[in-house]
Amino acid sequence: MSGKITFTIDGKEIEARQGQTILEAAEDAGIYIPKLCQMKGLVPHGSCRVCTVMVNGRPQAACTQPATDGMVVENDTPELKGMRRDIIDMLFVEGNHFCMFCDKSGNCELQAIAYRLGICAPKFPYLFPNRDLDASHPDIFIDRNRCVLCGRCVEASRDIDGKCVFEFVGRGPHKKIAVNAEAKLVDTDIDITDKAVNVCPVGAIIKKRVGYAVPIGERLYDKEPIGSDVENNKK
Amino acid sequence: MSKDKPKVATASLAGCFGCHMSLLDIDDRILKLIELVDFDKSPVDDIKEFTGRCAVGLIEGGCCNEENVRVLKDFRRHCDVLVSVGDCAINGGIPALRNGIPLKECMDEAYLNGPTVHNPSGQVPNDREIPLVLDKVYPCHEVVKIDYHLPGCPPSADTLWAALVALLEGKPLELPYELIKYD
Numbered sequence: 001m002s003g004k005i006t007f008t009i010d011g012k013e014i015e016a017r018q019g020q021t022i023l024e025a026a027e028d029a030g031i032y033i034p035k036l037c038q039m040k041g042l043v044p045h046g047s048c049r050v051c052t053v054m055v056n057g058r059p060q061a062a063c064t065q066p067a068t069d070g071m072v073v074e075n076d077t078p079e080l081k082g083m084r085r086d087i088i089d090m091l092f093v094e095g096n097h098f099c100m101f102c103d104k105s106g107n108c109e110l111q112a113i114a115y116r117l118g119i120c121a122p123k124f125p126y127l128f129p130n131r132d133l134d135a136s137h138p139d140i141f142i143d144r145n146r147c148v149l150c151g152r153c154v155e156a157s158r159d160i161d162g163k164c165v166f167e168f169v170g171r172g173p174h175k176k177i178a179v180n181a182e183a184k185l186v187d188t189d190i191d192i193t194d195k196a197v198n199v200c201p202v203g204a205i206i207k208k209r210v211g212y213a214v215p216i217g218e219r220l221y222d223k224e225p226i227g228s229d230v231e232n233n234k235k
Numbered sequence: 236m237s238k239d240k241p242k243v244a245t246a247s248l249a250g251c252f253g254c255h256m257s258l259l260d261i262d263d264r265i266l267k268l269i270e271l272v273d274f275d276k277s278p279v280d281d282i283k284e285f286t287g288r289c290a291v292g293l294i295e296g297g298c299c300n301e302e303n304v305r306v307l308k309d310f311r312r313h314c315d316v317l318v319s320v321g322d323c324a325i326n327g328g329i330p331a332l333r334n335g336i337p338l339k340e341c342m343d344e345a346y347l348n349g350p351t352v353h354n355p356s357g358q359v360p361n362d363r364e365i366p367l368v369l370d371k372v373y374p375c376h377e378v379v380k381i382d383y384h385l386p387g388c389p390p391s392a393d394t395l396w397a398a399l400v401a402l403l404e405g406k407p408l409e410l411p412y413e414l415i416k417y418d
Contacts, residue, residue, distance in 0.1 A: 092326075099417035100322050100329065100388030106418065115415050120384035121325045125377055128327075128334040216418050225412055 005069040009053075010076050014067075022062040022073055023051055032227030033075050034084055034113050036091075036201055037150035038063035043159065048150055050087055050113065053080065081117060088114050089122035094173075096128060096145035097202075103211040104203030106219025110148055111202075112226035129173065136184035139192040139208055147177050147204035157196035165190045177204070241290035241403060245277040246310060248303040249330040249372055250296025253389040254321040255279070258293070260392035271403055276313075285313045291402050292317045294381075295389075297327045298373045302366035311379040316402055319374070319381045320395070322388045322417060327372040334371040342368075383408050387416045 003018045009031055016025030021044065026033050037048040046061035053062045054074035062075075074080065091110060099105045131144040149168065154177070157165040165188045169178040181187030190196065197205055216222070247255055255278060261268065274280045275289050292314030298304050311317055322328040333341050346352060346359045375381050385398055394414040401408045 096335070097326075098322075098329070098332070102418075111417055114417075115412060118410070118415060120386050120410070120415060121319065121374075121376060121381075126326060126331075126374065128331065128371065130335045222416075223413070 005067060007067055007069065007071040007073060009073045016067040020067050022053060022055070022060070022065050022067050022071075025067045026062065026073075026075070027230050030231055030233065031075065032230040033062045034116070034227065035063055036109060036113065036148065037152065039152055039199060039201075041160070042152060042155045042199070045151065045155075048087070048091075048148070050084055052083060059083075084113070085117050085119060086123075088117060088119060089124050091148045092119075092122045093124045093126045094129065095148065096131065098145075102146065102203040103206055104146070104200075106214075106216055106222045108203060108221075109201035109226060112221035115221060116225040116227065131176070134179070134185045136186035137190065137208075138186070140185060140190060140197055141206055141208060142177065142179075142185055143204055143206065144176055145204075146202045148202055149175060149177070150201055152199040152201065153177065153196045153205055156199045157190075157194065160195040163189055163194065163196070165194070165196060240271065240273045242275040242287065243272045243277070243291045243293065243399070244275040244285065244289045244310065244314060245279060245293040246295065246306055247278060248294065248296030248306060248324070248375070249299035250321065250323040250328070252278075252295070254293075254295035254324075254395075257321075257387075257389035257392050258395050261396045262392070264392075264396055268399065272399075285309070287313075289314045290316065291399065293320045293395075294318065294324050294375050295320045296323045297330060297375060298369060298378050299330050300366040300368045304369075304378055307375055307378055316382045317379070318383045318385060318398065318402070319376060320385050321390055322386060324375045324381075325384050325386055326374050328388065331372040331374075338368065338370055385410075388418055390414075391416070 005016050005018060007014055009026055014025055014029045023033050023035060023038060033051050033053060035051040038044045038051060044063035046064040049061060051062040052059050055065060056072050099111055105111060134142040153166045154168065157163050164180055166177055166179060168175055170176055179185050179188050192207060197207060276282050276285045292310040294307060294310060294317065298307060319325050323330060327334065342359050346354055347357065385394055387394060394410065397414060398408055
């Protein structure tokens with residue numbers, strides 16, 4: 001076996017290495033597939049479904065689905081954009097996302113995908129859930145209003161930091177991120193330098209005292225859409 | 236006022252007037268705007284009631300009391316195209332921070348228990364002239380049909396200008412990437 005496989009994304013032929021996921025192969029080929037829970041360095045688990053693509057006519061999460069020879073993948077279609085829009089809409093209405101005072105604004109991946117999809121307002125009614133904050137730690141705070149349950153912090157703390165500071169508790173609308181201490185984040189052994197503090201795609205885990213170091217308007221996604229790096233850096 | 240020019244109406248509901256400030260921020264283009272349109276009911280000219288049918292209605296702020304709902308429905312009746320301007324109109328914005336708190340707790344904090352409150356009579360304002368406060372703050376599109384949304388806190392002057400020009404020329408409103416911002 002040569003280890004090389006070829007398949008198509010939106011009719012374009014892509015070469016991939018054996019064992020690569022669709023998302024990895026697409027990014028290597030300079031094709032952006034929107035994603036939220038997946039992050040380089042963490043094991044993909046396909047929970048947010050933003051990266052859903054059609055594989056031989058069936059929906060699959062591009063971050064977990066291995067690329068196989070001859071598969072036909074659809075990514076940039078009105079139907080998939082609509083599905084992704086619905087997922088992003090739901091993530092907005094199911095939390096309390098106040099972009100106007102969030103320090104993550106402009107660097108937020110949820111917001112950036114919404115910008116890229118051209119969302120001006122979600123089509124579903126807002127739920128305004130009651131969620132709690134944890135500002136007990138001197139360097140870090142958790143705002144669960146903004147959490148999209150992507151699980152990046154859970155994985156990063158467990159697999160990279162070796163601490164298991166975060167874990168999900170509860171089910172359905174009651175599911176939330178919890179810490180491995182009797183009460184608060186301050187009681188855990190989390191440290192400002194931990195990977196888990198740096199992986200949150202939204203403003204749910206924020207470092208204190210660094211707010212607005214980069215002004216609004218000059219942040220990551222203020223000028224260029226999310227995914228531009230992938231599209232500009234074709235390997 | 237010329238009879239030929241389309242009319243634009245604006246209102247600020249539960250908002251901070253920042254979106255209206257952003258409209259003024261179109262700078263010298265405001266002279267061109269005045270050539271293009273007549274302002275009807277709006278804080279810009281202080282016209283209190285509609286004088287006729289309007290082409291475009293711009294709504295800043297969400298609905299936090301019954302008067303906001305009345306004004307919003309009045310705008311829907313009088314405007315061909317109704318536009319939610321800014322995050323308060325679109326998602327309740329800062330006023331919607333009270334949505335997770337029972338209304339009585341909000342009133343008690345504001346008029347009885349707040350650290351800076353001086354209220355010897357211990358009364359929460361309840362005059363019938365004061366509009367009834369709603370249980371929570373509602374975005375405009377959950378109260379009436381809204382045709383377009385201009386996000387931002389506030390939307391930039393360029394966003395407002397691009398939207399107004401497109402709507403007045405009867406073109407579909409499609410904001411480019413740089414003009415869709417939530418902050």
